[in-house]
Amino acid sequence: MTTIRVPKAWEIPETEVTPEAIYFNRRRFLKTLVGASILPILGCQSSSQPDQKLVATIDLAKLSVKTNPAFAKVDRPITTELLAARYNNYYEFGTGKSIWQAAQSLPTEDWKVEVTGSVKNPRTYDLDDLIKKFPLEERIYRFRCVEAWSMVLPWIGFPMKLLMAEVEPTSKAKFVRFTSYDNPETRVGPSWTLSGNLPWPYTESLTLAEMANDLAFFAVGIYGHILPKQHGAPIREVVPWKYGFKGAKSIVKIEFVESQPSTFWHTLVPDEYDFEANVNPSKPHPRWSQATEKFVGAVKDFSWEKRDTLPYNGYGEYVASLYS
Numbered sequence: 001m002t003t004i005r006v007p008k009a010w011e012i013p014e015t016e017v018t019p020e021a022i023y024f025n026r027r028r029f030l031k032t033l034v035g036a037s038i039l040p041i042l043g044c045q046s047s048s049q050p051d052q053k054l055v056a057t058i059d060l061a062k063l064s065v066k067t068n069p070a071f072a073k074v075d076r077p078i079t080t081e082l083l084a085a086r087y088n089n090y091y092e093f094g095t096g097k098s099i100w101q102a103a104q105s106l107p108t109e110d111w112k113v114e115v116t117g118s119v120k121n122p123r124t125y126d127l128d129d130l131i132k133k134f135p136l137e138e139r140i141y142r143f144r145c146v147e148a149w150s151m152v153l154p155w156i157g158f159p160m161k162l163l164m165a166e167v168e169p170t171s172k173a174k175f176v177r178f179t180s181y182d183n184p185e186t187r188v189g190p191s192w193t194l195s196g197n198l199p200w201p202y203t204e205s206l207t208l209a210e211m212a213n214d215l216a217f218f219a220v221g222i223y224g225h226i227l228p229k230q231h232g233a234p235i236r237e238v239v240p241w242k243y244g245f246k247g248a249k250s251i252v253k254i255e256f257v258e259s260q261p262s263t264f265w266h267t268l269v270p271d272e273y274d275f276e277a278n279v280n281p282s283k284p285h286p287r288w289s290q291a292t293e294k295f296v297g298a299v300k301d302f303s304w305e306k307r308d309t310l311p312y313n314g315y316g317e318y319v320a321s322l323y324s
């Protein structure tokens with residue numbers, strides 16, 4: 001086996017550092033780490049208008065989506081659309097942040113979501129039915145990745161509790177598990193690490209009390225459009241009081257289960273990615289502090305503005321009682 005030189009931290013452009021991916025990147029996937037940074041790409045854009053290739057054809061405006069007044073504003077600006085659309089974590093499409101083009105190969109036509117397990121009404125939904133069944137609303141939420149960067153994103157979707165009411169989990173159900181789309185033949189992300197095979201497909205889980213919380217949301221759109229593929233089209237979880245990895249993208253299966261299921265990051269590195277993963281400034285990640293975060297705001301002054309991390313990412317009034 002040939003040895004690949006591991007670059008020192010100061011040799012890696014800041015915007016490409018992906019601490020979550022360190023396990024895959026170190027030896028085998030170094031190339032994606034040192035690829036083009038996001039800054040030159042953004043520099044080519046003369047305005048902050050989104051590239052039409054990034055946005056989908058169905059205009060959610062036609063469905064007269066309104067902003068939920070309870071979640072209409074946060075204390076910082078909404079991240080510029082183009083920036084949010086080109087700085088992503090979606091490891092099925094690569095371990096760097098610039099996966100937006102690779103993600104365009106995700107096949108989203110005729111999408112189905114299977115709801116199964118301990119539920120009274122198991123059912124497979126066509127995505128169109130889901131979108132029509134539940135009233136869509138816009139919510140402006142903070143977003144906090146465990147890697148200590150943050151954004152503010154205008155999601156469109158519906159509260160998870162509406163789906164719960166529809167399918168009726170049984171009294172035995174204690175957790176819900178979300179499974180992302182995965183095709184090992186087209187997946188460009190890694191399939192193994194030094195510690196063994198990666199636990200694909202990507203899975204995440206919540207307790208039923210968390211799923212029933214007002215904040216827990218299924219997003220089918222963002223910035224007024226249906227979700228671009230790199231954000232997890234056509235449907236993803238959004239749980240803003242938890243670190244970003246808890247929000248599985250491109251969901252194909254929702255399963256109600258009786259005991260805590262295995263999940264992707266927690267299986268891979270349990271002491272770095274705990275199951276609960278609530279945003280907590282006073283609980284450092286084993287490899288870095290969580291006391292502050294770098295806020296990705298506007299393109300014109302892309303500056304990684306440093307901010308204090310908020311307990312529960314600022315959503316304590318909604319969720320703190322779940323954990324007392």
Ligand SMILES: Nc1nc2c(c(=O)[nH]1)N[C@H]1C(S)=C(S)[C@@H](COP(=O)(O)O)O[C@H]1N2
Binds near residue numbers: 202230244
């Ligand atoms: N299927 C899948 N879902 C995923 C991920 C992933 O790699 N695969 N990455 C997670 C992580 S670590 C983060 S921070 C968010 C990023 O969401 P965004 O790219 O839409 O900002 O998606 C989460 N959901």
Ligand SMILES: [Mo]
Binds near residue numbers: 020243244
């Ligand atoms: Mo993340």
